[in-house]
Amino acid sequence: MLVDNQNSKAYKPASSPFRKALSYLSLVLLGAGATFSGNYFLSGHLFSQGLSNSRSSTQALAEPAPTNVSLPTQNTNFITNVVEKVGPAVVRIDSSRTVTTQMPDMFNNPLFRDFFGADLPTEPQKRVERGTGSGFIINSNGEILTNAHVVEGADTVNVTIKDGRSFVGKVMGTDPVTDVAIVKIQASNLPTVMLGNSEELKPGEWAIAIGNPLGLDNTVTKGIISATGRTSSQVGVPDKRVQFIQTDAAINPGNSGGPLLNASGQVIGMNTAIIQGAQGLGFAIPINTAKRIADQLIAHGKVQHPYLGIQMVTLTPDLKQNINNNPNAGLTVDEDNGILIAKVMQNSPAAKAGLRAGDVIHKINGQPVKNAEDIQKAVEDSQLGSNLQFELHRNQRDMSLTVQPGAFPIEQAQK
Known part of the structure; x- marks a missing residue:
């Protein structure tokens, strides 16, 4: 029942067939209008753009809704572009190596044999270790840059590229000092990466x-x-x-x-x-470091790092006090900063140049050094046999010494 708000009288609607048909038609027209406007909203158009100036709104709403409207597509972002460009040059590296475990000599003692009997193995034990890493192709002829620890000691190296092809890889060289390695596969016209500047x-x-x-x-x-x-x-x-x-x-x-x-x-x-x-x-x-090492591995199969043969520590006032208060230190430090040489290896380039434990380094080739890492970097950036000019303090006086770096012995951890 409809109620007129003006006079509060109740009316009963006419029940003629004509009035019912007109009511149904109104519902159909409203539904068509909702569909029409909704589709245009999704397609990015204003509702008014679908109307003609010469048409009535009733005629426009009565038209059928378009059926070929598509949703807007999202633009690809810069990460997607990078992945599409570089992804084909990124590879999977599967490596395996056989590890032999030697029996301790004590197990050969007859007392152990009598006690454990057949439970003791008589031969060295072997096991296969497998690992998975990544790499990227730097030359279209199949040269791949990866970490040394990914392929270190590997008996077999398998390389799988993104298109599904798999190759047997050959380790051209590894450098454990920087953890860089080069693997070569027999292929050509491979996708490659572009190197930046780290x-x-x-x-x-x-x-x-x-x-x-x-x-x-x-x-x-x-x-x-x-x-x-x-x-x-x-x-x-x-x-x-x-x-x-x-x-x-x-x-x-x-x-x-x-x-x-x-x-x-x-x-x-x-x-x-x-x-x-x-x-x-x-x-x-950093790729600049990796590229420099990779070039040497490709050319020579190994890398020679410049080496001094010293153990050193960055000085602080607290460290100075601890050293001077320790009767077993064997050193006396009279300044609060610089890089203290704690030990000089025998027959090393540093020993041959006259560096001593207790020396405090302040400059190399005229450039101030603030910590031990600065000296490490200066040595690494030098060439074998080149001259490094050290300005240091010894026994309360300033000195200058020339050191020629030698080849770094891989088995040692000294800088």
């Missing part, structure tokens, strides 16, 4: 990682450059000679050897390390 990186720039973490092939993660110049001791690998890039792009086991990219799709680093228990912290070898 010296120009600044914290806050975009970072994109591609690799095979935890066996999940072709995984893409993104973040930013969190920091540059992280020392090997800060990362927890003091035996390496690398100033690492830090990123919050997710890096997991299996990402090792994969590329870290900038927003233009250029490789700026090689993913290599994570700190156990940390979240949002990953580290990469």
